[in-house]
């Protein structure tokens with residue numbers, strides 16, 4: 001690995017003066033007299049793309065990250081040719097390009113704040129060994145600037161003062177300081193003077209980010225090849241930055257089936273069939289809700305993908321059907337390595353059709369994985385992806401598997417020093433042939449994409465469900481993800497919390513950790529605390545390596561089972577709330593988890609907080625991360641919050657102690673929120689849900705809440721068959737009004753809302769439902785006020 005440090009480098013080259021300028025609709029070209037061209041594309045008023053070449057023309061413009069559905073279009077574009085600079089102005093940004101140095105400065109168009117400024121700016125070093133350039137960018141880092149993003153980095157949320165590498169890597173039992181690990185998401189958000197912007201360096205080569213580490217006032221990024229090609233997003237709100245990035249690299253192509261938001265149980269491995277059944281029936285016997293059961297590599301015949309070990313699973317179709325009848329969806333693992341075995345049909349076909357990756361000089365890329373020596377499909381070839389998608393026909397359509405788990409797709413190779421393919425391996429890269437240096441970071445993404453298309457086709461009219469370990473920016477369009485092989489330690493609970501939040505602010509929200517830890521075995525207390533955190537992670541799965549004992553909710557003592565059940569039940573009650581947050585994510589890229597800085601960037605107290613986060617729009621959660629705790633100190637963001645357990649209202653903007661014995665954890669609800677809840681089910685769809693509970697948290701003032709519902713699977717919602725209910729709560733000293741605005745043509749199964757009012761400061765003497773006085777009989781006073789109303793009410797008015 002070449003480590004480039006900015007200062008030490010003698011081989012750096014720099015652009016010279018601008019000598020010419022050309023405009024082509026939304027593209028602007030700045031030509032220098034040493035063959036450097038800067039191309040700026042105005043993607044939107046707040047999104048600019050910067051692309052540099054050093055050889056007088058650009059490579060074919062191709063990216064796996066950018067979605068064709070990205071929004072484009074701007075309201076204003078003006079270019080001024082000044083004596084020493086060009087000025088490009090949109091309705092949001094003013095971008096100045098120095099004629100002397102090609103350096104760029106970007107300002108807020110409205111108030112002139114300098115948002116981002118090149119230090120040296122673009123520079124490069126020729127790569128003698130590989131050809132092309134090592135491309136570099138350096139920017140000024142402001143005093144007090146903070147940085148966030150970069151996917152799955154297991155370190156402090158605020159990246160300031162650190163240097164990171166992007167190179168997807170199989171990282172068994174990684175630690176807090178391991179870098180890189182499984183994902184490569186070269187996107188960060190910078191925040192200073194209360195304003196946030198983002199940078200997405202869309203370059204798939206190994207890349208590096210230095211956040212004021214080498215030099216206090218400089219943030220830089222560079223890559224081992226390819227182009228300097230980055231997108232700049234302006235907020236000023238951090239949520240807008242994350243949403244713009246997610247819009248560009250893609251929101252999930254559809255909602256997940258609701259069951260995928262339930263609880264999943266996994267282990268390496270549950271087999272034979274009787275073991276699988278023993279696990280699933282124990283869930284039902286103990287009444288612990290669970291929706292998915294996983295088959296790890298041992299279900300296969302000698303780890304050959306798309307085969308079954310018939311001794312352990314004599315009739316997979318029957319088994320999967322029986323599990324389904326009991327509410328369990330079976331998810332199976334599929335790895336990229338195809339066993340070299342001339343009697344194995346997938347291998348034979350791949351060979352005949354020439355679908356496997358080759359070395360530079362023509363030999364096949366051979367590497368050891370679970371099955372022994374393997375060849376690996378080149379997922380960067382469209383026809384290989386089609387073939388791969390087609391391989392799922394039997395598993396999905398015939399056997400009835402509901403989801404697929406893609407693993408080892410970094411791609412991981414065993415017993416070699418760099419744990420992956422050598423650099424010289426060739427890839428098609430969708431018609432842009434290249435070496436593994438360029439394709440490595442997107443290999444796993446393209447595998448997950450091919451898998452997704454298989455599931456999408458063979459599960460139709462149901463929705464696909466895929467999980468991947470490796471990912472590059474944009475992978476969130478196709479699949480969910482988990483954070484890889486973590487460890488059963490308290491530190492890893494901290495890491496899991498960081499990673500889920502960081503993934504959310506990196507556009508990849510459908511993420512979770514191996515609950516309880518993959519390697520080693522947790523004590524019951526750690527497992528309990530991890531489940532408590534896990535109920536707030538969009539992907540909610542227990543997984544373990546299996547060699548250290550059992551990790552089911554009943555594998556510890558009975559108290560653990562009871563507490564774990566209680567928390568999983570809370571998750572199941574919150575499903576309509578999480579589903580609504582997911583819809584917001586799919587619809588406008590809104591992160592489902594919001595670190596405090598994302599929630600309230602103006603409060604500088606939030607910039608270095610790591611533990612607390614907002615789940616959806618209105619729930620604040622903070623895990624207990626230490627053994628023997630009876631509670632913890634935590635920061636409550638500004639505003640007033642109801643303690644979820646006691647309804648006590650506390651004012652935020654301060655740090656405070658919160659009690660949380662082992663059967664509890666700090667959870668707060670924002671005042672004014674309306675939280676929709678399901679009754680407890682053992683799995684999604686177990687019960688016909690005729691009533692949804694709305695927990696209404698009184699506030700003096702106004703607050704909006706939403707409830708999205710549809711068929712919980714299928715694509716009808718894309719044709720308008722969804723129901724979106726917008727609730728506005730207005731509270732005054734002696735009255736509370738809830739207004740409902742409805743959208744969409746889906747007729748929900750539920751008929752009524754059971755409304756529970758928390759924290760009402762007055763006794764109710766009169767209630768009007770859509771302007772008609774209704775009887776007070778319904779109101780039961782057992783601590784909270786409760787009333788059942790028709791789901792289609794427009795206005796509900798409580799008066800003193």
Ligand code: GLC
Pocket residue numbers: 267268296297333407408469484485543544545
């Ligand atoms: C890898 C995965 C892990 C899986 C194991 C066996 O270590 O990360 O989740 O259980 O392989 O397939």
